[in-house]
Amino acid sequence: MSDSLKQADGISRRRFVHGMSAASVAAAAGLSGCVGGGGGGGGGGDASMSIPDDPDAVVDGASITLAIDEGHNTNPFKWFSDAIQEDTGVELGEINGFGFTNLFSKLMTEFTSNSGAFDLVSFYPQYLGTFAANGHLQPLDDMMGIDGWDPQFDDMLKPFRQMYTQWGGNTYALPIDGDVLMLVYRRDLFEQHDIEVPETWAEFNEVARYFTEETDDIEHGVATYGKRGFSYGWFLTRFGGLGGKYFDEEMNPQINTEAGRRALESWRETIQYAPDDTASYGYPELRDSFTGGNAAMVVQWTDVPKKAAASEATAGKWGGAPVPGWEDGRAASAMPVGRVLGVPSGSSDEQKLAAYRFAQTFTLPKFSTHMVSDPGCGEDPFRTSQLSNPEAFTQPNPLRDAPGESVAFNGMESAEQYTSAVEATLEQGYPVPYWPGSQDYINALDIEISRFVSGETGVEETLENVETEWESIVEDLGREQQQEYYSNVIDAWKNAGIWE
Secondary structure, rough: OOOHHHHHHHHHHHHHOOOOOOHHHHHHHHHOOOOOOOOOOOOOOOOOOOOOOOOHHHHHOOEEEEOOOOOOHHHHHHHHHHHHHHHHOOOEEEEEEEEEOOOOHHHHHHHHHHHOOOOOOEEEEHHHHHHOOOOOOOOOOHOOOOOOOOOOOEOOOOOHHHHHEEOEEOOOOOOEEOOOOEEEEEEEHHHHHHOOOOOOOHHHHHHHHHHHOOOOOOEOOOOOOOOOOOOHHHHHHHHHHHOOOEEEEOOOOOOHHHHHHHHHHHHHHOOOOOOOHHHOOOHHHHHEEEEEEEEEEEEEEOHHHHHHHOOOOOOOOOOOOOOOOOOOOOOEEEEOOOOEEEEEEEOHHHHHHHHHHHHHHHOOOOOOOOOOOOOOOOOOOOOOHHHHOHHHHOOOOOOOOOHHHHHOOOOHHHHHHHHHHHHHHHHEEEEOOOOOOOHHHHHHHHHHHHHHHOOOOOHHHHHHHHHHHHHHHHHHHOOHHHHHHHHHHHOOOOOOOOOO
């Protein structure tokens, strides 16, 4: 999809949120103080449903449809569907896959048309506030209370339980993918050249320079994400570590600040040592630059070590660690993407029950541990039990047609390094906005960051452009309402231990 089309999507989203009905806004404002255990302000009005006396009998024989971003993340639904149907009686019928970056517009079109095409939707948590506040998702709390239908939230890692599931005091989603950015590096080359794993961004850039300019062992010291969609996450890893905030209490953008300038200046130095076409790198290109043996280190999502262990060029040669920080700041690992499952509010009560039952079962350790430990998909750990059991990452997924291809790591040493690195990375997590309208801020930031990586704009112009666009978005959506949403989300982030 072109940038112009994506900008058009952003405008339509903004108009949609700004154009919420008076009743929806009133309901949102009335609930906005109810942060509960997690998410921020207002829910989407009355979405009550009837719970039958025997819900298991009601869902037995039901068939549901799923909407999700296309690609390898659909694989677990295919692996587990038969076993889940055997356990619950719910059949997963059609899987509808959409592009990585146009999922929002596809789901919004479906929600507003209310055609009932999807019974279950997988989406990125940054959409949660918009979907919930506009009444597009069914609150799950009543279904979570059904005997035997507990999603075991006590086992969820706190950042994902707090941020990925709730809005306005209600639960709207179940996590299935715990994304956070980490450092992945060539351990063999680091040991060969007596290089320490970088702990600061200055050290990171020096290591990138060294492998690019002073050795012939690898082509590039580093590669970086530059493509539209999620490039903003690579900026946030630096910005957050310098104490960067999105807005002040009056909803004035805080992007064009010393934290923003230093983050971009540091990243600009990194780009010098990356491949010439790094501005075109999305997830697969950045992954392949490392697993193909072309880059000595990358900042990437936490599924990439599993891919590296399965690659001939990097098997037994990779290492993992939290992203670096700043000598006068801290380390911050941005948390872009992630995935959750939600139930559209427009479905019949019977279909809602069936969709929730499938989703709840899918997320249980019985299935999800096989998912997050399998290199054949991109979902990452989101449960405490998944990180406390590194042995699972050395075992095959018995629900695949080819279980032998599903083993992430050949030994406990690699598995323990991986789970320890992911756990340490989560401790320095930096959250992505998810209140109603926040996707517009993210979209504006992502456009300008991608232009920066390509060399089209410099540091000052990039920050000024983002600041101007964010100011416009605040005014368009309503400053007072955005202040309220932002304040409540900040409280949720603090409760999750990832905001200072």
